[in-house]
Amino acid sequence: MTRYSTLGLLRAGLSNHRNWPRAWRDPTPKPRYDVIVIGGGGHGLATAYNLAKQHGVRSVAVLERGWIGGGNTGRNTTIVRSNYRQPQLQRLLEYSLKLWEGMTDELNYNVMFSQRGAVFLGHSDADITQLAQRGDALRAQGIDADLMSRAEIARLIPPLDMSPDARFPVFGGLIQRRGGTARHDAVAWGYARAADALGVDIIQNCEVVGFTMKGGRVAGVETTKGAIGADRIGICVAGHSGQVAALAGLKLPIESHLLQAFVSEPVKPMIDTVIMSQSIHCYISQSDKGEVVLGGDPDGYPTYSQRGVPMRLEDVASQAIALVPALSRLRMLRSWAGTTDMSFDGSPILGETPVDGLYLNGGWCYGGFKATPGSGKLFAHHLATGEAHEIAAPFSLDRFARGATIDETGSGPRAQDR
């Protein structure tokens, strides 16, 4: 692998950047591998990278139905933070956030991770009480969280509507200063390139259509490019977890829903932090290109269509404009939708399945992007050693039958609708 560097960039400039080598190979699949990872999104690629890097498992294939960067890794609002409610999720996401902080160096690929801070706004006394409680819980876990007054929020985010008749009055907020955004497709490409350099075969346009079993355990996969054998197989196909698991006869506590994101035309820098409001459920940030990125509620019903309803654009735009009135002058440039793996307690599923040799990484709801590096490292640990890492252990699939759910949203046994 040619290392990317400033000098290399200058050198490539001498030939008008026409001679860059391809970032990863396009191999034909071998008859068998030690480990197959199904799904070439961020989580699958990070899993393969860590198998090779951390555990010396070099005989690894990543099978991707489409192309690298074409799925959910590139269909989110790019927000990275670890300020969740449940302690198990806090540990998992903080483990991940620490990996984000070194990702660009580790992968030798600029993922443009920008720790610009992520702020929850509070719109009532009750909101502030909740945010204070969450902040205390986070600090007890060693995660940074600072409660901010109304005046501090006004200084941090000048374009917020702080007028007396604001639709959503701002009473204060809770900031995670280490939170921020990253360039999402660079995460997929960076992991793909780094994994490939360690000998991982990344096979695109290769859909898994069945599993082969031998002696009660999984022995390989049937694909559109033929049969491939493996000792252990990891499913990392969030959005389609239920579909792939069904090929092995499994039913999961997961429904596929849809989350939209919206991007405005680019403008000069106006918002240099991530604005979030959980009581109205709206996310606002500005990309490095200057586009304002908006997100909100999922569409709320099962669908694989990757097409959102216009109703949600109206909701999100009206909330964003109420918070930041200047946004009303912007034109929306584009929108997209990702198929989300909505688990039935709002938390991911990591670990073994009832089928020997088959492991699952899914159920990330609409919060998987921020977990990419941690999820990959923890899942690789499980695939390589056969044992769950202690941070991943609470997220086992059998927790639903044991009544040990990690109910992040308090939604009960159903997909969360916000």
Next chain:
Amino acid sequence: MLRIDCPYCGRRAQAEFAFERALDAVLPLDATPEAAVQTLYARTNPKGWTWELWRHTAGCGAWLRLHRHSVSHEIAAVHTVADT
């Protein structure tokens, strides 16, 4: 946006309705714990035609059974829960 033909109110916009759950996820009151886990958590999550329970929350409040396609969003049938 889906347009759903409520048997009582006629054709209305999706914004008036709420998806409740897949029809096979409705739990009988006398289910054993094992059956309850199966019913609530073992989802087929079909990519294609599916039966679902919806509610006309911002309309007449009726509980409805929808036969809907999860990729094309086509709705083939809307029944009230009482109507079998």
